[in-house]
Amino acid sequence: MSDPDATNVGSDHAGGSNGGRDVPGRTDAASNGLDLGSGGPNVDEEYPLQVEGLCKTFGGITAVDDASFRVERGTLTGLIGPNGAGKSTTFNLITGMLRPDAGTVTFDGEDITGQKPHAIANRGLVRTFQIARELQEMTVLENLMLAPKDQRGEALWRSVTPGFRGDVVEQEEELLERVWDVIEFFDIDHIADEYAGNLSGGQRKLLELARALLTDPDMLLLDEPFAGVNPSLEKRLLEHVHELREQGYTFLLVEHDMDLIMENCERVIVLHQGQVLTEGSPDEIQANEEVIEAYLGGNV
Amino acid sequence: MSVRDDVAERIPGGDAGLIVAVLLVIYAAYVLAGVGLGYSVRGQLNTIGVLTFYIGVFAMLALALNLQWGYTGLFNIGIVGFMAVGIYVMALVSKPLYESGGAAQVGGLGLPLIVGIVAGMVAAALLGAVIALPALRLRADYLAIVTIAMSEIVRFSFLSGELQQFRLFGERVGFGGGSGLILDFTNPLEAFFQSFGLWDAYLGFVSVFEVIIPNNPKPVVDGLVYGAVLLGFVAVYFWLLKRTGESPFGRVLKAIREDEDAANSLGKNTNRFKIKAFMLGCALMGLAGILWLMTSGAVTPNFFRPRITFFVWIALIIGGAGSNTGSVLGGAVFAALLYQGPRYLKNLIDTVIPNADAPSGFGPAVSPLISNFDPAPLFFYTIDSVRQLQLVFMGLALIWLMHNRPEGMLGHRKETAAGIPLTGSRASASAETDGGDAGGGSDE
Ligand SMILES: Nc1ncnc2c1ncn2[C@@H]1O[C@H](COP(=O)(O)OP(=O)(O)O)[C@@H](O)[C@H]1O
Ligand SMILES: [Mg+2]
Numbered sequence: 205m206s207d208p209d210a211t212n213v214g215s216d217h218a219g220g221s222n223g224g225r226d227v228p229g230r231t232d233a234a235s236n237g238l239d240l241g242s243g244g245p246n247v248d249e250e251y252p253l254q255v256e257g258l259c260k261t262f263g264g265i266t267a268v269d270d271a272s273f274r275v276e277r278g279t280l281t282g283l284i285g286p287n288g289a290g291k292s293t294t295f296n297l298i299t300g301m302l303r304p305d306a307g308t309v310t311f312d313g314e315d316i317t318g319q320k321p322h323a324i325a326n327r328g329l330v331r332t333f334q335i336a337r338e339l340q341e342m343t344v345l346e347n348l349m350l351a352p353k354d355q356r357g358e359a360l361w362r363s364v365t366p367g368f369r370g371d372v373v374e375q376e377e378e379l380l381e382r383v384w385d386v387i388e389f390f391d392i393d394h395i396a397d398e399y400a401g402n403l404s405g406g407q408r409k410l411l412e413l414a415r416a417l418l419t420d421p422d423m424l425l426l427d428e429p430f431a432g433v434n435p436s437l438e439k440r441l442l443e444h445v446h447e448l449r450e451q452g453y454t455f456l457l458v459e460h461d462m463d464l465i466m467e468n469c470e471r472v473i474v475l476h477q478g479q480v481l482t483e484g485s486p487d488e489i490q491a492n493e494e495v496i497e498a499y500l501g502g503n504v
Numbered sequence: 505m506s507v508r509d510d511v512a513e514r515i516p517g518g519d520a521g522l523i524v525a526v527l528l529v530i531y532a533a534y535v536l537a538g539v540g541l542g543y544s545v546r547g548q549l550n551t552i553g554v555l556t557f558y559i560g561v562f563a564m565l566a567l568a569l570n571l572q573w574g575y576t577g578l579f580n581i582g583i584v585g586f587m588a589v590g591i592y593v594m595a596l597v598s599k600p601l602y603e604s605g606g607a608a609q610v611g612g613l614g615l616p617l618i619v620g621i622v623a624g625m626v627a628a629a630l631l632g633a634v635i636a637l638p639a640l641r642l643r644a645d646y647l648a649i650v651t652i653a654m655s656e657i658v659r660f661s662f663l664s665g666e667l668q669q670f671r672l673f674g675e676r677v678g679f680g681g682g683s684g685l686i687l688d689f690t691n692p693l694e695a696f697f698q699s700f701g702l703w704d705a706y707l708g709f710v711s712v713f714e715v716i717i718p719n720n721p722k723p724v725v726d727g728l729v730y731g732a733v734l735l736g737f738v739a740v741y742f743w744l745l746k747r748t749g750e751s752p753f754g755r756v757l758k759a760i761r762e763d764e765d766a767a768n769s770l771g772k773n774t775n776r777f778k779i780k781a782f783m784l785g786c787a788l789m790g791l792a793g794i795l796w797l798m799t800s801g802a803v804t805p806n807f808f809r810p811r812i813t814f815f816v817w818i819a820l821i822i823g824g825a826g827s828n829t830g831s832v833l834g835g836a837v838f839a840a841l842l843y844q845g846p847r848y849l850k851n852l853i854d855t856v857i858p859n860a861d862a863p864s865g866f867g868p869a870v871s872p873l874i875s876n877f878d879p880a881p882l883f884f885y886t887i888d889s890v891r892q893l894q895l896v897f898m899g900l901a902l903i904w905l906m907h908n909r910p911e912g913m914l915g916h917r918k919e920t921a922a923g924i925p926l927t928g929s930r931a932s933a934s935a936e937t938d939g940g941d942a943g944g945g946s947d948e
Contacts, residue, residue, distance in 0.1 A: 299769065325771035337766035339759050341826075341918060345926040350759050351770050355752040357923055358772075360780050363751030364744055369923070372751060376923040384930045393929070399918070419770055 252277050252423055252454055253329070258297055258307035260290075260478075267293040269478035270307070275423070275471075280445065280455045282465035282486075285475035286499060291458045292334050294475065295425050299331045300324045312422070326353060328422035332429060334458070336408035340401030344392065344411055347400050348383045351418035355379070383418065390414045390444065405432035410441065423454040430459065442468060462499070466490060474498070519829040526833055527559070530840040534848065541852050546717050546724055553727030555844050560734025561796045562843070563835030566819040567741045567828060568788035574825035574915075575749060576781045577761035579648040582635075583816050585655025586628040586786045587793025588808040592662055592679055594624035594794045595803070598689045602676040608686045610669050610678035617695050621794055628790025629783040631658075636782045640775055655810060662805035684804035692798050693730055734795060738832060741788060745828050746919075748784070755921040757781050811895075815843065818898055821905060824915025833913050842898050850890040 254274040260267050268290040275281045283291055296302040298309050300321040308317045311329050325331075339347050357363045357372035387393050390410050395403060400411060409429050416424055426445075430438045446468070449455055459465050465472055466486040474481040474489060476498040482489065489495055534555060538548045565583060572578040598620030599612025612620075635654050639647040661667055661679075668681035679685055689695075697703040706729075713721035748754050756777045759767040767774050797803050815838065823834020863869040869885035872878040886893065905912065920926055 301765065301769070320773070321765070321768040322771050322773045325769055330771070331769055333766070333769075337763050337769070339762035339766060341762055342755075342758055342921065343918075343926065346755060346758070346921055349752075349922055349926065350755050350767070350772075353771055357752035358756060358777075360748065360751075360753045360784070363753045363923070364747045369747070369751075373923045376752070380922075380924065380926070388930075396929070397927070415770065 250277055251275060252312050253298070253456065254310040255294070255298065256308045256310070258294065258309070259305045260293055260297055260302060261305060266478050268297060268304075271475065271478065271480050272307075273473045273480050273483060275454060275456050277454050278449065278452055279470045280449050280457060280468060282469035282472040283456055283458045283475060284460060284462065284465050284472060284489075285481075286460065289475040290478040291475055292427055293478075295331055295427050295458065298324075298425065299329065325419060325421075328420070329425070330416045330419050330421035330423070331425040332409075332412045332416050332427060334427040334431065336405070336412050338400035338403065338408045338411055340399065342400055344387070344396050344398055344400060344403070345380075345383065347411060348386065348415055348418055349376075349379055351415045352379050352382065353420055386414050386418055391440070406434055406437040409433050410437070413441065413444070417448070421453070423456070424448075425456045425458075427458045428460070429457070430461070430464065438464075522829060523832050523836075526836055530555070530559075530836060534840070537848070537852060541856050543852075543855065546719075549717070549724045549728060551848065553724065553731050555840060555848075556731025557727070557734060558839035558844055559836045560731060560738055561792055561835075562816065562819045562839045563738045563832045564734070564741050564792040564795070565789060565816040566823060566831040566835040566838075567738070567745055568785045568792065569816055569820050570823075570825060570828060570831040571745055571748065571757075571781055571788070572785040573820065574827070574831070575754060575761060576757040576778060577644070578636075578640075578778060578782055578785075579644060580651045580782070580785070581648050581810070581813055581817070582651030582653075582655035583789050583813040584793075584808045584810060585651070585658040586631065586789035587796065587812070588655070588658050588662065588805070589631050590624040590628045590790025590793035591797045591803055592624075592685070593627040593790075594620040594798065595685055595687055595689075596620075596672075596677055596679070597623045599677075599685075600688060606688075608688050609683075610680060610685070611676055612689070613673065613675060613677065617689060617692060617798075620689075621791065624794050625787040625790045628793075629787035632783045632786030633779060636779050640778050640782070652810060652813070655808070655813065659805045659808050662808075679805075682805065684802045686802050687798060687800065689798075693726055693733070696733070730799060737791075737795060738835075742828055742832060749828065749919055749921060751921075751923050753777070753780075758921045815898075818842065818902060821902065821912055824912025824917070827912075827914040827917055827919060830912055830914030830917075837913070842894065842901060846890045846894045846897060850887055853887050 251274040256272050258268050258271045271290070271294060283294070285291055293302065297304045297307075300316070300319050300323070303318055308315055310316065311324070311327060314327075316324055316327065316329070339350070342350070356375050357369075362368045363372050384393075387396055390413070392407065392410055392414070395407060400408065403411060409432070413424075413426070413429060429441060429445075433441060442464075445455060445457075457465070457469065466489070469486060471483065472486055472489045473483040474492075474495050481494055481498055482492055484492070531552065534551060535548060538551060543551070565587075569580065569583060572580050594617075595612060597613050597615050598617050599608070599610075599614070601614040602608070602611025631654070635650055636647070639650045663682045665681055667679045669676065669678035671677070690698075693706075694703060697706045710722050710725045713725050717724055749757075756767060756772050756774070759770075759772065760774050760777060764774050797807070819834040819838035820831055821834070822837055823832065824830030863881045863885050866885070869882045872881045
């Protein structure tokens with residue numbers, strides 16, 4: 205059967221959405237918590253994501269220039285830098301949407317450089333986009349039902365053959381339960397039936413994060429998830445991110461709002477003109493002359 | 505939303521009811537026009553048979569295209585090529601073995617019709633795969649270019665002397681070249697009834713019609729029954745594609761249409777989904793080609809010109825891309841109004857005014873109108889050129905649609921891509937606090 209844990213979400217979730225932020229830690233998530241998938245992160249690896257000497261040029265423009273960094277498991281790590289620093293390009297290189305000119309990307313100890321985006325996503329490294337990529341003419345529910353992995357009905361023959369379709373329908377019912385748990389967790393039940401194209405910018409960002417979570421990832425790469433989101437929604441999104449981090453998810457967060465990064469991240473990586481300028485704790489970054497220089501000089 | 509939706513909602517039976525209602529209206533219009541103008545019973549029934557035939561083939565083709573374009577966003581403008589491959593491969597497999605002195609220049613492999621039909625569908629699907637594999641990796645418009653080029657290559661291949669006649673498994677077979685290929689296998693209707701042991705019963709059924717058509721009713725009844733068989737195939741296509749759409753598979757197709765990168769980033773191997781959907785659509789186009797032509801006695805390559813592809817596109821646009829019900833309605837409306845309509849109109853007018861002489865050219869047609877305000881020559885000239893004008897009507901209909909209803913009859917209506925209904929609120933049973941256990945938690 206697919207996923208016994210998933211059905212537990214419903215029960216605690218009711219508590220979660222009633223205002224309590226008591227989603228239990230990911231370590232005992234097998235029995236509790238918004239455990240969206242069967243396999244929890246592999247905790248013996250300290251740095252799930254490692255990037256070495258990544259380079260990418262577009263024509264004459266060098267977007268990413270020998271960037272190397274790593275992300276510690278279970279942290280909310282910020283990736284900052286002025287506009288055009290190469291943050292989105294770095295995400296595209298990591299997730300296989302672009303091929304690097306040089307360098308390697310390692311995820312959970314395996315070299316994933318140049319693999320197909322779907323293969324990388326299936327390994328548990330899932331991204332969201334700077335400009336939300338909601339599927340406009342599909343409802344919020346359809347968007348979310350799309351995400352879970354290993355759906356039996358994705359095999360055409362099984363979906364159409366009488367006698368086998370029962371299996372498909374049964375799993376659809378299970379998935380719908382999981383989807384509703386996530387919908388309620390994000391408090392978007394009032395728009396469940398809405399076409400994604402009709403959502404506000406902030407709702408789209410929520411939908412994208414919810415959808416990424418439903419793929420059962422180990423690590424999420426979020427590209428400016430708060431851009432265009434109103435402050436109260438931003439606060440809620442951040443709360444969700446913190447809850448999920450406490451459960452054991454790893455986040456790499458692109459954002460160019462310095463304050464937000466400084467207040468929320470444990471580690472910060474600064475990208476400038478395609479290179480890693482420095483990395484460290486928020487305090488270290490804030491005290492760093494070079495960073496201040498880069499931001500002032502780079503026209504934030 | 506619109507008046508049309510109100511009407512649609514009041515028809516019992518949902519989408520099936522809507523389809524039946526539209527068909528009834530079309531048939532009623534044809535019959536009334538025929539009765540009003542004094543058509544014979546034989547003529548009436550013939551017309552109904554032919555109309556049903558075209559409604560059937562265009563509905564099937566529009567459904568297959570809807571899977572590729574409406575669901576997946578794959579731009580196939582080589583439909584007629586897949587139809588051609590379907591019927592030609594079917595003929596190759598099912599024509600009887602060559603006999604010297606027979607009417608046919610070349611034979612086939614002499615296998616049963618059903619084997620030929622499956623082979624034709626498989627061949628069309630494989631051709632789809634061969635084309636799609638390289639093209640799907642490129643930008644979307646490459647697929648359009650490659651498909652239309654393919655359909656012309658297929659036509660020229662069947663025209664070519666090299667494939668006119670060759671040996672396969674020691675048999676003299678071939679595609680007949682430009683002079684065409686005689687389809688000298690058993691009459692498909694006969695084979696169909698014989699496989700159920702019902703041929704004699706069918707012949708008895710035919711003779712009943714002697715009451716209303718005293719003189720040789722069989723061709724007329726055959727036409728009607730074959731039309732009904734085609735409608736049965738439309739039902740099967742509809743059922744298959746509805747299931748395909750209402751499933752996780754269909755959900756991924758829809759996601760590909762909306763944003764392929766997003767689908768990919770969620771772990772869906774979109775190329776595989778696209779190829780599967782494309783191949784299924786091509787197989788269904790191949791079958792539609794077989795059903796269109798296998799009772800016609802012969803095929804020639806030049807039947808498979810790109811215009812048929814565009815007819816299917818028009819049918820889908822009328823019905824509304826993305827909707828299976830719309831595809832059937834689009835096929836029916838296209839066949840009745842734009843494809844058969846003008847021809848029927850001409851037949852009617854020829855019957856009513858039997859010996860009107862149409863002018864030989866545009867000049868003689870227009871000059872009486874200008875010199876002494878006599879519109880009759882222009883009118884008869886127009887009627888006489890109705891086959892050519894058909895395309896003009898289609899163009900006008902398209903322009904009108906683009907301006908007034910670009911989403912077609914039902915394209916605005918989204919069909920949910922899931923195996924179960926997705927409702928706007930959580931099912932009441934699972935809204936309870938322990939509802940989550942209802943799913944599958946008990947098998948831990
Ligand atoms: N597909 C592309 N083609 C050409 N140039 C690009 C492309 N994507 C990004 N760039 C360039 O690469 C640089 C880095 O862009 P990006 O990674 O989007 O920056 P950031 O996300 O940090 O704002 C910019 O100069 C941008 O113009
Ligand atoms: Mg960016």
